[in-house]
Amino acid sequence: MNxxxxxxxxxxxxxxxxxxxxxxxxxxxxxxWLNLLFSCSAVAVAVIAGLELSMMxxxxxxxxxIVQRWMHVPVWxxxxxxxxFLRFYFGTGRDWLAWTVCGARTxxxxxxxxSHPNLNFSEITSxxxxxxxxxxxxxxxxxxNRWTLVGQLCSLLFLVYVVDAxxxxxxxxxxxxxLMMGGVMxxxxxxxxxxxALLVWxxxxxxxxxxxVFLAIVLVMSYELSQDLLRAAQxxxxxxxxxxxxxxxxxxxxxxxxxxxxxxxxxxxxxxRFCEITGYSANELLAMTYRDLTHPEDVVxxxxxxxxxxxxxxxxxxxxxxxxxKDGAVVWxxxxxxxxxxxxxxxxxxxxxxxxxxxxxxxxxxxxxxxGELAHVNRVFxxxxxxxxxxxxxxxxxxxxxxxxxxxxxxxxxxxxxxGELQGVLTDVISDxxxxxxxxxxxxxxLRGRDTPRRPVDINVIVEEVLRIVHSEAVIRDIRLSTExxxxxxLVMGDRIQLQQVLLNxxxxxxxxxxxxxxxxxxxxxxxxxxEDGCVMITAxxxxxxxxxxxxxKAFQPFFTTKPEGIGMGxxxxxxxxxAHSGKISAANRPEGGVRIQxxxxxxxxxxxxxxxxxxRT
Amino acid sequence: xxxxxxxxxxxxxxxxPTVFLIDDDPSARRGLARLIQAAGHxxxxxxxxxxxxxxxxxxxxxxxxxxxxxxxxxGLDLQEQLLRADYSMPIIFVTGQGxxxxxxxxxxxxxxxxxxxxxERQQLLGAIREALEKxxxxxxxxxxxxxxxxxxxxxxxxxxxxxxxVIAGLLNKQIAAELGITEATVKVHRARLMEKLxxxxxxxxxxxxxxxxIRATKPAVQ
Numbered sequence: 001m002n003x004x005x006x007x008x009x010x011x012x013x014x015x016x017x018x019x020x021x022x023x024x025x026x027x028x029x030x031x032x033w034l035n036l037l038f039s040c041s042a043v044a045v046a047v048i049a050g051l052e053l054s055m056m057x058x059x060x061x062x063x064x065x066i067v068q069r070w071m072h073v074p075v076w077x078x079x080x081x082x083x084x085f086l087r088f089y090f091g092t093g094r095d096w097l098a099w100t101v102c103g104a105r106t107x108x109x110x111x112x113x114x115s116h117p118n119l120n121f122s123e124i125t126s127x128x129x130x131x132x133x134x135x136x137x138x139x140x141x142x143x144x145n146r147w148t149l150v151g152q153l154c155s156l157l158f159l160v161y162v163v164d165a166x167x168x169x170x171x172x173x174x175x176x177x178x179l180m181m182g183g184v185m186x187x188x189x190x191x192x193x194x195x196x197a198l199l200v201w202x203x204x205x206x207x208x209x210x211x212x213v214f215l216a217i218v219l220v221m222s223y224e225l226s227q228d229l230l231r232a233a234q235x236x237x238x239x240x241x242x243x244x245x246x247x248x249x250x251x252x253x254x255x256x257x258x259x260x261x262x263x264x265x266x267x268x269x270x271x272x273r274f275c276e277i278t279g280y281s282a283n284e285l286l287a288m289t290y291r292d293l294t295h296p297e298d299v300v301x302x303x304x305x306x307x308x309x310x311x312x313x314x315x316x317x318x319x320x321x322x323x324x325x326k327d328g329a330v331v332w333x334x335x336x337x338x339x340x341x342x343x344x345x346x347x348x349x350x351x352x353x354x355x356x357x358x359x360x361x362x363x364x365x366x367x368x369x370x371x372g373e374l375a376h377v378n379r380v381f382x383x384x385x386x387x388x389x390x391x392x393x394x395x396x397x398x399x400x401x402x403x404x405x406x407x408x409x410x411x412x413x414x415x416x417x418x419x420g421e422l423q424g425v426l427t428d429v430i431s432d433x434x435x436x437x438x439x440x441x442x443x444x445x446x447l448r449g450r451d452t453p454r455r456p457v458d459i460n461v462i463v464e465e466v467l468r469i470v471h472s473e474a475v476i477r478d479i480r481l482s483t484e485x486x487x488x489x490x491l492v493m494g495d496r497i498q499l500q501q502v503l504l505n506x507x508x509x510x511x512x513x514x515x516x517x518x519x520x521x522x523x524x525x526x527x528x529x530x531x532e533d534g535c536v537m538i539t540a541x542x543x544x545x546x547x548x549x550x551x552x553x554k555a556f557q558p559f560f561t562t563k564p565e566g567i568g569m570g571x572x573x574x575x576x577x578x579x580a581h582s583g584k585i586s587a588a589n590r591p592e593g594g595v596r597i598q599x600x601x602x603x604x605x606x607x608x609x610x611x612x613x614x615x616x617r618t
Numbered sequence: 619x620x621x622x623x624x625x626x627x628x629x630x631x632x633x634x635p636t637v638f639l640i641d642d643d644p645s646a647r648r649g650l651a652r653l654i655q656a657a658g659h660x661x662x663x664x665x666x667x668x669x670x671x672x673x674x675x676x677x678x679x680x681x682x683x684x685x686x687x688x689x690x691x692x693g694l695d696l697q698e699q700l701l702r703a704d705y706s707m708p709i710i711f712v713t714g715q716g717x718x719x720x721x722x723x724x725x726x727x728x729x730x731x732x733x734x735x736x737x738e739r740q741q742l743l744g745a746i747r748e749a750l751e752k753x754x755x756x757x758x759x760x761x762x763x764x765x766x767x768x769x770x771x772x773x774x775x776x777x778x779x780x781x782x783x784v785i786a787g788l789l790n791k792q793i794a795a796e797l798g799i800t801e802a803t804v805k806v807h808r809a810r811l812m813e814k815l816x817x818x819x820x821x822x823x824x825x826x827x828x829x830x831x832i833r834a835t836k837p838a839v840q
Contacts, residue, residue: 396714399645410656431645
C-alpha cells in the first residue's frame with residue numbers, strides 16, 4: 001500500500017459511506033429526493049475514484065483506454081445527479097439549461113461508446129510512468145478525439161448552469177448556501193474540466209485527479225444536507241414542545257375542546273371541560289361521534305357548516321346548537337371550529353372549542369318573551385293613541401256640523417227668516433263634513449304607511465328574510481318552520497317592508513295559535529308557487545287548532561280576535577296591504593287541521609325578463 | 619223653546635253680557651259661535667287663551683266657553699290663571715276627549731259644566747244661561763257690597779262700636795255700661811249710624827251687618 005492507493009480508496013470509501021447514509025434517509029422518506037440525488041452523486045464519485053486508481057495502475061494502453069471509456073458512465077451519473085440536486089436544492093436554475101446539460105452529457109456518453117478507445121482519445125499511443133507520492137503511476141499520451149469537445153462543451157454549460165442558479169439563489173437572499181454550494185461546484189467543475197482538457201490536449205502528462213475534486217463537492221453537499229437534518233431534528237424538538245404546550249392548553253382550557261375525525265366525526269380527543277358540558281366521561285366520548293351528541297334538529301345545519309369548511313369555502317365555522325347530555329338534558333353550546341389539514345391539503349382533523357351558553361340562551365329566551373309582551377303593549381298603545389287622536393280630530397268638524405245645524409234650527413224659528421245666516425250655516429256644514437272626510441282619509445293613509453314606491457321584489461327573498469327574523473323565536477317556541485320555495489318565481493311589484501310585515505303577521509298569528517298545541521305537533525310550512533294565472537302564491541300552513549266554525553268569515557275584520565291579549569288588527573292590516581298590492585288574501589281551515597293562509601300577488605309585467613336579469617343575483 | 623232662550627236677550631243696563639268662546643279649532647269655533655249667537659247671546663271668539671288674555675276682557679260681564687285641549691295654554695291653564703286674579707267669569711268647558719281627572723279638576727275649580735264635543739244645544743245653552751245668571755248675581759252682589767262698604771266708611775269709630783253691640787242684641791243701657799258713656803249718648807250714636815246706613819230698624823241693621831261681614835260684639839262680662 002502506498003499513499004496514492006490509500007488516498008483514492010479513502011475517497012471512494014468516504015463517498016460510499018455518505019451515499020449509504022443518505023440512501024437510508026431516502027428509503028425512510030421517499031419524497032426526500034435531495035438525499036437520493038446526493039447518494040447517486042456520491043456513488044458516482046466513489047466509482048470515479050475506483051476507475052482512476054485502476055487507470056493509474058494500468059499497464060497497457062488498451063487497458064487504460066477501456067477503463068477511461070467506462071469512466072464516462074459515472075461521470076454521466078454524477079453530472080445528471082448534480083444538475084437535479086442543484087435544481088431541487090436552490091429551487092432555482094433554468095430548466096432548459098438543466099436539460100441541455102443532461103442532453104449534452106448523454107450525447108457525450110453515446111459518442112464515447114461509439115469512439116475507440118474513448119471520447120477523449122482517438123488513439124492512446126503510450127503510457128507515461130510518473131512518480132506520484134512515491135509511486136509510479138500511468139498517464140496517457142495519445143491523439144485527441146475531436147468529439148471530446150462535446151464533453152468540454154457540456155462542462156462549460158454545466159458551469160454556466162451552476163453559476164446562474166447560484167446567482168439567482170443569492171439574489172433571493174439565500175446567500176450562504178449560494179456561495180457555498182455554487183462556489184464549490186463552480187470551482188470543482190472548472191478544475192475537473194480544466195484538468196481533463198489539459199490532459200487530453202497533451203499539455204501536461206499527469207494522472208486524473210477528478211475524484212479528489214468531486215470529493216470536495218460531495219463533502220460540501222453532505223455538510224449542507226446534514227445541516228438540513230439538524231434543522232429537522234431541532235424542529236422535531238420544537239414540535240414536541242409545542243405539542244406539549246398544545247396538550248396542556250387543550251386539557252386545561254376553561255372552554256370545552258374536542259378533536260374529531262373529519263369524515264366519520266368520531267371524537268379523537270376531548271378535554272375535561274368538554275366532558276363536563278356533555279356529561280360523558282372521556283372514554284365514553286371517544287367511542288362517539290360529535291353527531292351523536294348534537295340535537296337531531298341541529299345536525300343538518302352543523303353538517304353544512306362543517307362541510308363548507310372542509311371544502312375550503314371558509315376557514316372556520318361557528319354555530320350555536322344543542323347537545324343532548326348523557327342525562328338527557330339539552331345544553332346550548334357555541335361551537336367554533338376549524339379543519340386541520342395535512343401538508344397535502346387533505347383534512348385530517350376537526351378541532352373545535354365548545355362553550356356552554358345555556359344560561360345566555362335562557363336569558364335571551366326570557367328577553368324575547370319580554371320583548372314580545374312589550375311589542376304587544378306597544379302595539380295596543382299605538383292603536384289606542386291612534387284611536388284617541390282620530391276621535392279628537394273628528395270631533396272638531398263634528399262639533400262644527402252639529403252646532404251649525406242646531407243654530408239653523410233656531411234660525412228657522414225666527415221671523416223674518418235670515419236667509420244669509422242660513423246660507424252661512426249650510427256652507428259651514430258642507431265644509432266641515434268635507435274636512436271630517438279628509439281627516440279619515442289621512443288617518444287611513446297613515447295606517448297604510450303612505451304610498452311607497454313599488455319595486456320588483458323576489459317573494460322568495462322576502463320569505464327568507466322573514467324566516468331569518470322569526471327563526472330564533474320559532475326555536476324558542478319549539479315550532480318546526482320549513483319552506484318549500486318554487487325556485488323560478490316571477491317578480492312582484494311591491495313594497496318589500498310591507499310584504500315582510502304581512503308575512504311576519506301571518507307567521508306570528510300561526511305561532512301564537514300553536515302555543516297550546518303539543519310541542520311535537522307545532523309545524524309551520526311556508527310555500528311559494530306560481531298558479532295557472534301566473535300569479536305568485538304564498539301559502540302558510542300551520543298545525544294549530546284552526547278557526548272555530550262561524551269565525552272564519554270575520555278573520556280579516558278589524559278588531560276581531562280569538563286571542564285574549566289580541567287587538568284583532570293583524571290580519572286586517574295584512575288584508576289592506578295585500579289589496580293595495582292588487583292581491584288577495586284568504587284564510588281557510590285545512591282538512592287535516594290547522595289554518596291555511598293564502599296570499600296571491602300578481603306577477604310584475606315583463607317579469608320574465610326581470611327574472612332573467614336577476615338570475616345572477618339570487 | 620226659542621222664546622225662553624230669547625228671554626236672555628234682555629240686556630241689563632251698562633255692558634252687554636258676552637259669551638267669550640275660546641277654541642283653537644276653526645270649525646268648532648264657527649259652529650259654536652253661530653249656535654250661541656242664534657240663541658241670542660253676544661259672542662266674542664278667540665283662537666287661543668293668549669288671544670283672550672291679550673284682549674283684557676277677563677273682567678267683562680258674561681261667561682266663557684273654553685276648549686280644554688289647545689296648544690300653548692290649555693283651557694285648564696287659563697282657568698287657573700284667571701282664578702289667581704280677583705274675579706273670573708264662570709267657565710263652561712268643552713272638549714273632544716276629556717278624562718275623569720280632568721273633569722274633576724275643572725269642576726272643583728268651579729266650572730259651570732264640562733261638555734263633550736260635539737255639544738248638544740240644550741246642554742250648551744242651558745249651561746250658558748246658568749253661567750250668565752251666576753255672573754249677573756255675582757256682579758250685583760259685588761256691587762251691593764261695594765255700596766255697603768262705602769256707607770260703612772261714613773261711620774265714626776264710636777258709632778261702629780255702638781253698632782256692633784246693637785247687632786249683638788244689647789240694650790242701650792247695657793251698651794252705655796259697656797262703653798262707659800251715658801245712655802243718652804248711646805241713643806244719639808244709634809240714631810246717627812242708622813241714618814248714615816239708611817236703615818230704619820234693628821232687623822235691617824242686622825241683615826246689613828251680615829252682608830258687610832261685621833261681627834257682633836258680645837259683652838265682655840255677661
